[in-house]
Amino acid sequence: MPIDATMMLWTEKYRPKTLDEVVNQKEVVERVKQFVKTKNVPHMLFAGPPGTGKTTVALALSRELYGENWRQNVLELNASDERGIQIVRERVKDYARTMPIGDVPFKIIILDEADNMTADAQQALRRTMELYTRTCRFILIANYSSKIIEPIQSRCAIFRFQPLRDEDIAARIRYIAEKEGVDLREDGLKAILYVAEGDLRRAINSLQAAAALGVVDEKAVFRVVGRASPVEIREMLQLALSGNFIKAREKLRELMIAYGLSGVDIVRQIHREVFALKIPEEAKVKLADRIGEINFRMVEGADEEVQLSALLAYFALFGENLRGS
Amino acid sequence: MSTTANLWIVKYKPRRFSEIIGNRTAILEFRTWLEKRLKGADVEKAAFLWGPPGVGKTLTVEVAAIEYNLELIQMNASDARSRERIRRVLGMASQYLSLVGGRRKIILVDEVDGMSGTEDRGGLAAVIELIQQSRFPVVLTANDPWDPRFRPLRELCKMIRYDRIRVPTLVSYLRRICIAEGIVADDAALRIIAQRSDGDVRSAVNDLQAIAQGKKRLMLSDVEWLAYRDRQYGAFDVLKNIFAARTCRAAKAALASSLLDYNMIFQWIHENLPLQYPSPEDLAEAYDALSRADVFLGRTKRTQAWALLSYALDLMTAGVSMVKKGKYKFTKYQFPQRIKILSQTKDIRTTMNSICSAIAEKCHISTKGAVSEYLPYLRFIFRVNPEMAAGIAKWLKLDENMITFLAGSFDRANEIISLMRKRRKST
Numbered sequence: 001m002p003i004d005a006t007m008m009l010w011t012e013k014y015r016p017k018t019l020d021e022v023v024n025q026k027e028v029v030e031r032v033k034q035f036v037k038t039k040n041v042p043h044m045l046f047a048g049p050p051g052t053g054k055t056t057v058a059l060a061l062s063r064e065l066y067g068e069n070w071r072q073n074v075l076e077l078n079a080s081d082e083r084g085i086q087i088v089r090e091r092v093k094d095y096a097r098t099m100p101i102g103d104v105p106f107k108i109i110i111l112d113e114a115d116n117m118t119a120d121a122q123q124a125l126r127r128t129m130e131l132y133t134r135t136c137r138f139i140l141i142a143n144y145s146s147k148i149i150e151p152i153q154s155r156c157a158i159f160r161f162q163p164l165r166d167e168d169i170a171a172r173i174r175y176i177a178e179k180e181g182v183d184l185r186e187d188g189l190k191a192i193l194y195v196a197e198g199d200l201r202r203a204i205n206s207l208q209a210a211a212a213l214g215v216v217d218e219k220a221v222f223r224v225v226g227r228a229s230p231v232e233i234r235e236m237l238q239l240a241l242s243g244n245f246i247k248a249r250e251k252l253r254e255l256m257i258a259y260g261l262s263g264v265d266i267v268r269q270i271h272r273e274v275f276a277l278k279i280p281e282e283a284k285v286k287l288a289d290r291i292g293e294i295n296f297r298m299v300e301g302a303d304e305e306v307q308l309s310a311l312l313a314y315f316a317l318f319g320e321n322l323r324g325s
Numbered sequence: 326m327s328t329t330a331n332l333w334i335v336k337y338k339p340r341r342f343s344e345i346i347g348n349r350t351a352i353l354e355f356r357t358w359l360e361k362r363l364k365g366a367d368v369e370k371a372a373f374l375w376g377p378p379g380v381g382k383t384l385t386v387e388v389a390a391i392e393y394n395l396e397l398i399q400m401n402a403s404d405a406r407s408r409e410r411i412r413r414v415l416g417m418a419s420q421y422l423s424l425v426g427g428r429r430k431i432i433l434v435d436e437v438d439g440m441s442g443t444e445d446r447g448g449l450a451a452v453i454e455l456i457q458q459s460r461f462p463v464v465l466t467a468n469d470p471w472d473p474r475f476r477p478l479r480e481l482c483k484m485i486r487y488d489r490i491r492v493p494t495l496v497s498y499l500r501r502i503c504i505a506e507g508i509v510a511d512d513a514a515l516r517i518i519a520q521r522s523d524g525d526v527r528s529a530v531n532d533l534q535a536i537a538q539g540k541k542r543l544m545l546s547d548v549e550w551l552a553y554r555d556r557q558y559g560a561f562d563v564l565k566n567i568f569a570a571r572t573c574r575a576a577k578a579a580l581a582s583s584l585l586d587y588n589m590i591f592q593w594i595h596e597n598l599p600l601q602y603p604s605p606e607d608l609a610e611a612y613d614a615l616s617r618a619d620v621f622l623g624r625t626k627r628t629q630a631w632a633l634l635s636y637a638l639d640l641m642t643a644g645v646s647m648v649k650k651g652k653y654k655f656t657k658y659q660f661p662q663r664i665k666i667l668s669q670t671k672d673i674r675t676t677m678n679s680i681c682s683a684i685a686e687k688c689h690i691s692t693k694g695a696v697s698e699y700l701p702y703l704r705f706i707f708r709v710n711p712e713m714a715a716g717i718a719k720w721l722k723l724d725e726n727m728i729t730f731l732a733g734s735f736d737r738a739n740e741i742i743s744l745m746r747k748r749r750k751s752t
Contacts, residue, residue: 007716009699012688050698055689080691113691201698209702212710224705245599245608253663257670260677260696297616302623305663306595310616313598317609 010208011201014176016053019060023200024168025053028159032057036064039104043129043138045114045153047145048161051199057161058110058139065104073100073107079121080113089124096132107136114140115147122149129155163198172200173207182211191221232259233269237277240312241319248312256305263304267295270311279322290314333534334527337502342388345381346498346526347490352385358483359389362462363429369483371456371463375470376487379525382466386433395461396428401435408447411455419459430461437475438467449474456481489524492516498526499533503543510543517548536669550668560585560593561658567594568601569653573643580642591618591641596661598645607648614644676730683721707731707741715744 016022019029019036028046035041041061046054062074075095082091092109100107111117117125129138129152138156142148145158173192177184188210196203210220232255239248255261274287294311298304339345342352351374361368374382390397398418400411415432422429432455440448456463456478470479490498496515503510518536522529532551537543566579567590580590594615602608621637624630680703681695690698707714707728718728718741729738 006720007713008720009684009688009717015689059689076689078685078691080693081685112689113694116691205699205702208713209705212706212713224702243605245605249599253666257666258673260674260681260700262693262697265697294616297620297623300620300623301627302616303619306619307616309595309598310612313605313609313612317605320605 009205010176010180011204014172014179014204015056016060017063019057019064022053022057022060023172024164025057025161028057028161031159032061036061039065041065041106041108041137043133043140043156045140045142045145045148045156045158046161047142047148047158049163049198050143051196051201051203052161052164053200054141054161055110055112058112058141061139062108062110065108066102069102073102073104074110075107076110076112078112080116089128092125092128093132096128096136099135106134108139109136110139110141112141113143115142115144119149122152126151126155164200165198166193169193169196169198169200169203173203176204176207177211177216180211182207183215185215185217187218188216188221191218191225192216195221195225233266234273236312237270237273237315240315241277241322243316243319245313245316248316249309252305252308252312263298263308264295266304266308267291267298267311271295283318283322287315287318332531333502333506333538334530337505337530339384339388340391342385342392345384345388347494348376348381348385348487351376351485351487352381354483354485355385356389358485359393359431359462363393369481370459371465371482372485373465373467373470373478373482374485374487375467377489377524378468379522379527379529380487380490381526382487383433383435386431386464386466390431393431394428395431397433398430399433399435401433401439408451411448411451415455416458419455419461419463432459432461432463434463434465436467437465437478438469438472449478453477453481490526491524492519495519495522495524495526495529499529502530502533503537506537508537508540508543510537511545513545514543514548517545517551521551544672546671547669550665559583560590563590564593564597564658565656567642567646568649568656570643570646573639573647576642576646577638580638587638587641591615591622592661592663593658594641594645596663597656597658600658601654601656602648607650611645611648614640614648618644673730676726680721680723680727680730683723683727687721703731704733708733708737711737711740711744714741719745 019033022029046058048054059076062070066073075091077091095107095109098107111125114122125138126149140148140152140156145153145160170189170193173189174184176182184207192203192206192210195206206221206224207216209224210216213220213223232251236248236251236255239245239251252266255266256263271288271291274284274291277284290311294307297307342356345352355372355374358368358372362370374385376382386399387397389395398415400414415434418430419432434452434455437449437452452465465478465482467475470484496512496519499515499518500510503515515533518529518532522532536547536551540547563579563583563585567576570576570579580587583590598611598615599608602611618637618640621633621640625633625637677696677700678692681692681700684690684695684699684703685692688695688699703717706717708731714728714732717723723731725738725742728741729735732738732741
C-alpha cells in the first residue's frame with residue numbers, strides 16, 4: 001500500500017463533485033440542473049432519509065453554479081450545532097445582506113439539519129428569507145419536511161430524496177473498493193447492504209472500517225457493526241432482564257456519558273433489539289408499546305436517563321415474570 | 326470497593342510510629358506514659374486519648390501494640406458493652422499474660438462516648454472497675470470526653486489530646502499515596518480534598534480513593550463534585566422521610582419542609598430507588614411514578630404553567646413512597662452518581678467533542694451527527710489499523726489526546742503517533 005501523507009475519510013474522498021456523479025435521485029438532479037442552466041435558484045427544501053445525497057446535491061449544485069470560487073458565495077451552516085435564533089439573526093443576516101461575487105446575482109446559504117431548529121428560530125428564518133430574497137437563496141436540508149413550519153415550506157421548492165436502492169449502493173461500494181484496492185468479497189458486500197439500510201454514508205463508513213481489517217468479507221463487516229452499534233446495549237438489556245437493575249443502569253450511564261449516545265439513539269436500538277430477544281412473540285408487542293411511550297416522552301423533552309431507567313425497571317420486572325411463568 | 330483489602334486506608338495504614346502523620350506531641354506523651362506503665366512505674370493506669378475522628382487515636386494504640394510487641398485486646402462501639410460483657414471479655418484478659426507466647430497485653434476500649442446509656446447499662450462502671458484491676462495498660466478513646474458521665478474516668482486517666490491534621494500535612498500524605506498508586510495529582514485537587522476533610526485523615530483518604538482510583542491523573546475538575554456533595558447533606562433526611570412516609574400527605578410534607586431544591590431531590594430519588602426497592606415489582610412501580618413525575622416536570626417547564634408542578638411533586642414523593650408493601654426498610658442512601666460521573670468524565674467528553682467538531686468541519690455533518698455516524702467507525706479503525714488511523718488523524722488534524730481517546734490505549738496511540746512522525750519525514 002503506498003504511503004500517503006494523509007488519508008481522507010472515504011465518505012468525503014468519494015463525495016460526488018458534480019451533479020452527474022450523484023447516485024440515483026434522477027428526478028431531483030434533472031430539476032436542479034435546470035436551475036444551474038438558467039442560473040436561477042429558488043429557495044429549496046431537500047427532505048429525505050440520511051445518506052441519500054441531500055448535502056451532496058447542495059454542494060455539487062454550488063460548485064456547478066459558481067465554479068472554482070464557490071466557497072465565497074456559499075455559507076454552510078449546521079442547524080444542529082448553531083440552531084439558536086441568535087445565529088439566524090446574526091450570521092445568516094450578515095451573510096445574506098452582502099452582494100455576491102461573480103456573475104450569479106445571489107449567494108446560497110445551505111442550512112443542514114434544519115429540522116432541528118426550534119420553532120422560534122424557524123420563524124426568524126422565515127422573515128430573513130423574505131427580506132433578502134434578492135441577494136440570497138436558501139437550501140434547507142431535513143430528514144422530515146413535516147418538522148419545517150408551513151410558512152417556510154410554502155416558500156420553498158420541495159425535493160424529496162428517495163432511499164437508495166441496494167443495486168445503487170452496491171455499484172458505488174464496488175467502485176470505491178476498486179479505486180482503493182480493497183479485496184471486497186460478495187458476502188462482504190451483502191453484509192454492507194444489510195447494515196446500511198439504504199444509507200450510503202453508513203455503507204461507505206462500514207466499508208472503510210472493515211477494510212481496516214484487510215479482506216472485506218461478511219465476518220469483517222459484522223465485526224465493525226458489532227462495535228458500531230454497541231454490544232453494550234444488548235448487554236444492558238440482558239442485565240435488566242436477568243434482574244440486575246443497578247448494573248444495567250450503570251451500563252446506561254456509560255453509554256450516554258462515555259459513548260455520547262443520546263437517549264433517543266439508545267431507545268431506537270433497544271427497539272431493534274427487542275425483536276431479536278428469545279421471548280414469546282406477544283410479549284415483544286407489549287415491550288414495543290412501552291418503548292414507544294418512553295421514546296415519545298423523550299421527544300417531548302423528558303429527562304432521558306430517568307425515562308430509560310424506568311424502561312429498564314420495566315424490563316427487569318418483565319424478566320422476573322417470564323422466569324416465574 | 327467490595328472488600329476492605331482494597332481500601333487505601335487499610336492498604337496504607339502505618340505500622341510504625343514514624344509513619345503516623347500529625348499529633349507528634351500527643352504520641353510522644355502517650356509513649357512516655359506507656360513505657361512507664363509497662364515498667365510498673367507509678368503513673369495513671371489508663372490513658373484517655375480524645376479528639377476529633379480520623380486523627381489517629383486508635384491507630385496510635387494499634388501501632389503501639391506492634392512496636393512494643395503487645396497483644397491488642399479491644400472492644401469498640403459495635404460490640405455491646407454491658408457490665409457483664411465487659412467483665413467477661415476484658416476482665417480475664419486484664420489479669421493474665423497472653424496464651425500465645427506469654428506476651429503482655431494492651432487493652433483498648435474504643436469510642437467510649439459511643440456507649441449507650443440504656444443498652445450498655447453499667448458499662449462505664451465496668452470500665453472503671455477494669456482500669457482499677459487491670460495488670461496491663463488500658464487505653465480509652467473518645468471524641469468528646471467532657472460529658473459529665475465521664476468525670477470519674479477522667480480522674481483515673483492520663484488525658485491526651487489529639488488535634489485535627491493540618492492541611493499541608495494531609496496534602497503531602499495524600500500525595501505519597503498517589504505516587505504509590507501511580508497517579509499524577511494536581512496540588513489544587515489534593516488541597517480541596519484535604520480542606521474539606523476537616524483534618525480527618527480517614528475521610529480524606531476515602532475521598533481520594535473514590536475519586537482517583539484507576540486514574541492516571543487527578544485534576545481540579547475531578548474534585549469539584551465533592552463540593553457539590555457537601556452542599557446537599559440534608560438530602561439524606563429528606564429522602565428517608567419521603568420513603569418512610571405512611572401517608573401521601575406526609576410524603577409531600579417531607580419535601581415541602583425541606584430547603585433543598587426539588588430538582589436535586591428528584592436526582593436523589595432517582596439514584597436511590599433501586600436501593601430502597603430491591604424487588605422488581607416495587608422498583609418498576611416506583612420508577613413508573615418517578616418517570617410520570619418527570620413528564621409533568623417537563624410539561625411545567627415547557628408551558629410555564631407552574632400550577633402543574635404540584636402534580637409532578639405528588640408523583641415524585643407520594644408516588645414513589647406508597648409503593649412499599651408494609652413497613653419502611655432502613656436503607657443506606659448514596660449520593661447521585663450522575664453528577665459525579667459527569668464531572669469525572671468531563672475531560673473525556675471535552676476530547677470527544679473536539680474530535681466530533683473536527684469531523685463536522687470536514688464531513689458536512691453536525692457534531693451530534695458525527696457522534697453517531699462517524700465516531701464508532703473511527704474507534705474501530707484506530708483500534709485495528711494504525712496505518713489507516715495515522716492517515717486519518719493527519720487529515721482531521723487530531724492531537725495526541727484525541728488519538729488516545731479513539732485508540733483506547735496509550736500503546737496503540739503511541740504506535741499511531743510515531744507512524745505520523747515517520748510520514749512527516751518521508752514527505
